[in-house]
Amino acid sequence: MISLVQLECFIAVAEELHFGAAATRLKMTQPPLSRQIQQLERELSTRLFDRTSRRVALTQAGRALLPNARRLLDLAAKAVSDVRSVGEGAAGTVTIAYTAMAGQAVVPDLLRRASAELPGVTLLLRELVSLDQVEELEKGTVDIGLMRPLLARPQISSRAVYRERLSVALPSDSALAQRGEPLKLIDLKDESLLMYSPSGARYFHDLLLSMFVASGVHPHIVQYAGQVPALLAMVSAGIGFTLVPESAERISPDSVTLLPISDADPSSRVNSVELDIAWNAESHNPLVERLLSLVDEVDDSA
Template identity: 50%
Template structure:
């Protein structure tokens, strides 16, 4: 089987039609160049050049070989470039997990960032609740996740990318929909559409902590794993729910929001932040590059800086 150096030698001589010029082009001396051509001719069993003291010409066999040799060398060059681009994160694919609300609040910004700085990379999007994303990250089935920090998971690192808070979502016309905010005490006895403990544990625990902080017992009437379902319940007039403030930008008609107000320390307790998560042992260069692009746009406190992802409510 012929080698790439033999094909490179052949193409150089075929294009230059001069062994000396071809040797200079390849940064080698003429004797080893001639040797490579001889080896190629022996391998193919065909004479490729007609040589004389005054000129070099391609034979019919050489003319047949030239376009194929060029294609082979071009393919090798492209393959080398493709491999290098993948290894540096300029190409390849990234599997990105995201929650339903993150898909509307934060994901568009991230997609624009990737399109602007990594046009050669494909993104595979997978909507999933935070618990499922953590599991997928641990298994290496997802490269990056936009999730709520439900629990710490060995080998999975998270970084704050989006500050958020819970607000009270009410049916339009509800007695508490005054525009002046709602105290947690005012929620006593109100039918509450609540998060599933199995699939939305982060929000379930957060709502329970808020109620407990005001010594209010929730009256749970419905359960759902996703914010859009809870907002649909509220739009149908089935009761109230607590959802991230960012979700209200995509609430169905018939739902209004009121800020939570009350005791000292409520603002620190009422945090529904979104984190970027990744497996510390991940080996996807493209995912690592996108992660660095995202983190480079965050301030040292983890809050998005100027010109990047907006901070919900700011």
Template identity: 45%
Template sequence: MFTLTQLTSFVAVAEELHFTRAAERLNMTQPPLSRQIQLLESELGVQLLDRTNRSVRLTPAGRAFLVEARRILRQSEHAALAVRRVSLGEAGAIAVGFTAASAYSALGGLLETARAALPGVEILLQELVTRDQLKALGEGSLDLGLVRPSAVGADLTARTVVREGLLAALPAQHPSAAEAGPMRMEDFAGEDFLMYSPIEARYFHELLAGIFRAAHVWPVFTQYLAQVHSILALVNGGWGIALVPESAARMRFGGIVFRSVTLADPKPVELNIVWRKGNENPALKALLRHV
């Protein structure tokens, strides 16, 4: 099979139609250049150049092969550039996991950063709950996760990227929906309350349970749900009230009134980015420098 060196030599001679000038262009002497052309013609089994003491001309086969030789050289240059871009993190792909709620807070900013800083990198999105993201990160099927704070293994690194407060979500017909000012924790006592699942939404369950316990307030937990949008759908249906992250107000559910809540910690809700320490994806490393 012919080599790129042979193709480069042939293209130079074909364009210069002069061995001496072609050799100077390639920064080599004429004998090895002639040898490269001979090897190429031998490999192809055709004559590419008519040579005399005074001139060099392309044969019909040489003219046809010149088109293909240029194409192959361009493709090889593009391939080398693509490989270099991947090694620098300027190309490739990053598999990113996100929770449904994070789509309304950090995900948009992360994607905007990736598009601006790394336009050649493809972002592959997967919506997964925190537990499933941590598993996928450990297995290597995800590069980066947007997760709620959770116990992570020694092989994972976590960094907090968003802190936000909680809002009370009330059906529009609820007596407290028309009141002004922030709600107090005691306002939740005895209320029908839509709570987060202790398994699928463990972070929010433990966060709210701790807040209620510290305030000595006990709502009536009527349902346990995993996703914020499911909770808001039931609030809209009049099944109870809820506490949701501030970013949930961007879901724009009709029939729901959001009110601020007075809390000891005004921004208790956190969102982390998590990645595996041994991940060698250059594109991930490049993105982390910009996040």
């Protein structure tokens, strides 16, 4: 039977790729750490690491185990936290999943409010893309998700909590960036577009397409990516431009300039990025409603 100790040792070695560094991290000596890994490999009947005198590397089996091992430890930590909270009369635990941009736009304020109004609540935070959040909400391993709008699911309830506009992200040394003024999408017709992946970022992919259609622009797409930070990195490298939420200004490198899209652009009528808060309507965690009450609902008339 696999133990949590074995998984913790495996994760440490997998992340450090060095048995000595992993042993130091776990405050143990190397021999017992090596024995835990060997026992785990015997239990699974497969090698998890390729070891030489100079390097340690994950095998394919090890790479497959790593995300599941992290998930199992997360679940174990949640179970322990829940039981301790009940035993100590504390408020309990809520697991919140969020997208990278939600971490910038909504999570900080939620954490401040929870700390002030629900000091006994333990918040477990997990960064997940929207599709993965839905799966975790359905399984009950996540209590609340902060995600982009998705197709309706029978168990999942949601409401909008944040809206913002898209801005144009350009290399700071480009001629358009140095104009320093709002742009129309027609201004970008000859530029290379860095596009959101239709599988990993369907919401943004479809939104950008609708904006370019509204403006009568046929963009020249040169690369796809699923996350805003990855797209900003490519803009920084001078590969092209993209459209990102205004809140991306907080994580944008100095080599990237964000400019607003002109209100006169035909795409303005669809230029609105929504963030939803979602939860499992069948959740038995009584703290979900209390956390939901701390997140302001957006004003649709704004």
